[in-house]
Amino acid sequence: MLKTVNRVLLGLLGLGLFALGGGVLLGGLDLQRRWGFGMPGWWPFLGPDDVLLGAEGRTRWREEGWWWPTVIAALAVLLALLLWWLLAQRRHHLDxxxxxxxxxxxxxxxxxxxxxxxxxxxxxxxxxxxxxxxxxxxxxxxxxxxxxxxxxxxxxxxxxxxxxxxxxxxxxxxxxxxxxxxxxxxxxxxxxxxxxx
Incomplete structure (x- = not known):
């Protein structure tokens, strides 16, 4: 069971990082303009002069009262999941x-x-x-x-x-x-x- 969970999580993480890295590489090398294809409208990195997260994206939700509690709660859940995963590796025994x-x-x-x-x-x-x-x-x-x-x-x-x-x-x-x-x-x-x- 633990091996299956590890493989699925590592596969999803690898796939996500591969997609993100590939998208950034396409934008950084301006390949969509050179090869004549378009990126989705929501993708923030469309050319070599763009940044992944601009000033508007960084400051958009700062004034909202729910923003910081939501960010902190999401990070706490992520930390708890990562700690659980780490402890699960140590408890591993042969089934x-x-x-x-x-x-x-x-x-x-x-x-x-x-x-x-x-x-x-x-x-x-x-x-x-x-x-x-x-x-x-x-x-x-x-x-x-x-x-x-x-x-x-x-x-x-x-x-x-x-x-x-x-x-x-x-x-x-x-x-x-x-x-x-x-x-x-x-x-x-x-x-x-x-x-x-």
Whole structure:
């Protein structure tokens, strides 16, 4: 879904910039006069001496009470959409992983299912109170981003070793990957002190 939205938005943006640049180039080189064709009446840039936005266009709505609130609201909406788009890129994770079935046909496994399986097995390791897993990368070469919340008594080196040798190795073997690169982050779980009577 995100890839489709990215492609559509980038395609529309590219098409708009191409049309704008082409129109400015036609006007700047005075090609409509040289080649004998006309530009639409609303197009502001008709010749090499014209400007894209003249003094009248810049000052036309300045005296209207609705102008500045409308401009600020439109820019705020545009900024919110751009921030959403930027954050959506960071949250991207694999929706499908291609599994080698060893019979020539590739099977698609839901990425969230594999993430859940890795999380469940990681949480079963001694000293791990919570695990979060996100798969990124390509469908044929995923990368695992693992966050583990460790209990205060847990040994991080031992936990990392077991995570690599057991949990991530099981995940890698189950989907038939040669390798499963991983980035692991640890945090310590903090428990509130309880008063006992």
């Amino acid at each position: 499908r992983v291609l599994v080698d079935s060893e019979d020539g046909a590739a099977v698609r496994l839901d990425g969230r299912t594999l993430e859940d399986a890795i999380e469940e097995e990681a949480q079963a390791l001694g000293g791990v109170s919570r695990a979060q897993v996100r798969l990124t990368g390509r469908r044929t070469a995923p990368t695992a981003r693992v966050r583990l919340m460790l209990e205060p008594y847990a040994d991080p080196a031992r936990t990392l070793g077991r995570l690599s040798r057991e949990t991530l190795a099981h995940a890698r073997d189950s989907v038939g990957l040669d390798r499963l690169p991983s980035k692991v982050r640890f945090r310590e779980a903090h428990h509130r002190a309880r008063r006992t009577a």
